[in-house]
Amino acid sequence: MTSVAPKNDLNQMDDKKPVIDFAIIPGYENVRLHESLLPPPPVDYIPPKNQEQQDFMSASVISEDTARQALLEHVGQQCCWGKGAAQKMTIKELKRSPSYHYILETFTEERSTKWHFEPFKGQPVDGPHNGPAPGPWDIPITYREVFKNETLFHEVPHTAYVKDCHGCDAKGYLRCAACHKRSKIRCPACQGSVQEREYQNIKHEITKCPQCSETGEEMCATCGGDGRIQCHYCEGHRQLRWFIRLSIFWANNVSDHFIEKTGLPHELVKAAESIEFQDTQFRVTPVTKFPEEEINEASQRLLSRHQFPQRVIHMQRHMIRMVPVTRCLYEYKEKYLFYYVYGLESKVYSPDYPEQCCWGCSIM
Known part of the structure; x- marks a missing residue:
C-alpha cells in the first residue's frame, strides 16, 4: 500500500501513554514510533575517464543602432518619459559585460521507517505469516518525475498485526x-x-x-x-492495525553561483532570456573549460558538496546561464550616463535616464 503524505498523522502519540511492545520483525528490530533513517546500499560507480564537455560560445557586443532602438522602445513603455534624450544622445562606448549563473541539481532518494497504526475495521492484515518482510531498500518504488520533490508512504509487506488499542484500553x-x-x-x-x-x-x-x-x-x-x-486512536473500534511504514523522500538539491560585474540587479538577470549550456548525467563532472574561470571554480566547489552519503543519487544536472549584457555609455547635455541592454530580448535598465518627469510628455 502506497500513499502520499497525509495532512494528519494518527501517530501523534501522547507522551503520558505507556511504552508499547512492538512485534519483532526480522530486519526491523530497532524500528520505533520515530523515523529512523536507513543508509542506502553501496553503489558501484566508476566515473568516466574522458567525459567530453561542450564548447562554449560567447555573445557579441550589440551595434549602436540596436542599443539606441532598445532604449527608445524602453522609454516608450514608461509613463511620462520623454524620448528627446534617447534621440539626441551621443553613444560613446558599448562594452560587453555578460552575467553568469551556474546551477547544480542533484536528485536524491532517502528512506526511513517507523511503526504506524490505523483503526482496525476488518481490513486485510498482511503479517509475518505471509513470509519474511523485504528490506527497506528492496521494495521497488520509483519516483514519478526526476528533479521534483516528492514524498510517498508505503506499508512494508508482511509486517502488520492487530492489537488492542492502547489509548482507551480497548474500550472504544x-x-x-x-x-x-x-x-x-x-x-x-x-x-x-x-x-x-x-x-x-x-x-x-x-x-x-x-x-x-x-x-x-x-x-x-x-x-x-x-x-x-x-477514542481518537481507534475511532471506537477498540483495536489497531499496526505495521511498519516506509517513508520515501525524493529531493532535488539545488546550489548555484552568480557572477554579475555590472550595476544590473540580480533579479533582472535571473528573469532575462539567456544562452544556456546544460548537461544531465548519472554523475556530472566539474566544468573545466568555461572561459570565465570563476564558473569552473564554482562547479568544482559545489560538486564536492553534493555527496549525500545517507541518500541514493539518481541523477545530476548542471547548467550555465549566460545573459548578454552591454553597458552603454552616452553623452547628453554635457553629462555622461550609463544604461544597460541585457538578455536575448534586448531589455533595458536605465535608472538614471534624464527625462523621467512629466515635462517629458508631449502636450497635444
Missing part, C-alpha cells in the same frame, strides 16, 4: 475531559450562581439566569451529555 471511548464524565458543565453565563447582574436605567438589578434554567449547569457540548468521547 475516553472520559470526556470537559465535564470529567459528569455529563454537565458549569453554566458559562452565570458561572453556576444561577443569577445574572444587569444594569438598566443606571440601576443595578439581579435576575435569574435564563441560559441554565436556574440550575447553574448545562449539558456538556463536547460529549453531548454522554460523559464519554470516541
Whole structure:
C-alpha cells in the first residue's frame, strides 16, 4: 500500500501513554514510533575517464543602432518619459559585460521507517505469516518525475498485526475531559450562581439566569451529555492495525553561483532570456573549460558538496546561464550616463535616464 503524505498523522502519540511492545520483525528490530533513517546500499560507480564537455560560445557586443532602438522602445513603455534624450544622445562606448549563473541539481532518494497504526475495521492484515518482510531498500518504488520533490508512504509487506488499542484500553471511548464524565458543565453565563447582574436605567438589578434554567449547569457540548468521547486512536473500534511504514523522500538539491560585474540587479538577470549550456548525467563532472574561470571554480566547489552519503543519487544536472549584457555609455547635455541592454530580448535598465518627469510628455 502506497500513499502520499497525509495532512494528519494518527501517530501523534501522547507522551503520558505507556511504552508499547512492538512485534519483532526480522530486519526491523530497532524500528520505533520515530523515523529512523536507513543508509542506502553501496553503489558501484566508476566515473568516466574522458567525459567530453561542450564548447562554449560567447555573445557579441550589440551595434549602436540596436542599443539606441532598445532604449527608445524602453522609454516608450514608461509613463511620462520623454524620448528627446534617447534621440539626441551621443553613444560613446558599448562594452560587453555578460552575467553568469551556474546551477547544480542533484536528485536524491532517502528512506526511513517507523511503526504506524490505523483503526482496525476488518481490513486485510498482511503479517509475518505471509513470509519474511523485504528490506527497506528492496521494495521497488520509483519516483514519478526526476528533479521534483516528492514524498510517498508505503506499508512494508508482511509486517502488520492487530492489537488492542492502547489509548482507551480497548474500550472504544475516553472520559470526556470537559465535564470529567459528569455529563454537565458549569453554566458559562452565570458561572453556576444561577443569577445574572444587569444594569438598566443606571440601576443595578439581579435576575435569574435564563441560559441554565436556574440550575447553574448545562449539558456538556463536547460529549453531548454522554460523559464519554470516541477514542481518537481507534475511532471506537477498540483495536489497531499496526505495521511498519516506509517513508520515501525524493529531493532535488539545488546550489548555484552568480557572477554579475555590472550595476544590473540580480533579479533582472535571473528573469532575462539567456544562452544556456546544460548537461544531465548519472554523475556530472566539474566544468573545466568555461572561459570565465570563476564558473569552473564554482562547479568544482559545489560538486564536492553534493555527496549525500545517507541518500541514493539518481541523477545530476548542471547548467550555465549566460545573459548578454552591454553597458552603454552616452553623452547628453554635457553629462555622461550609463544604461544597460541585457538578455536575448534586448531589455533595458536605465535608472538614471534624464527625462523621467512629466515635462517629458508631449502636450497635444
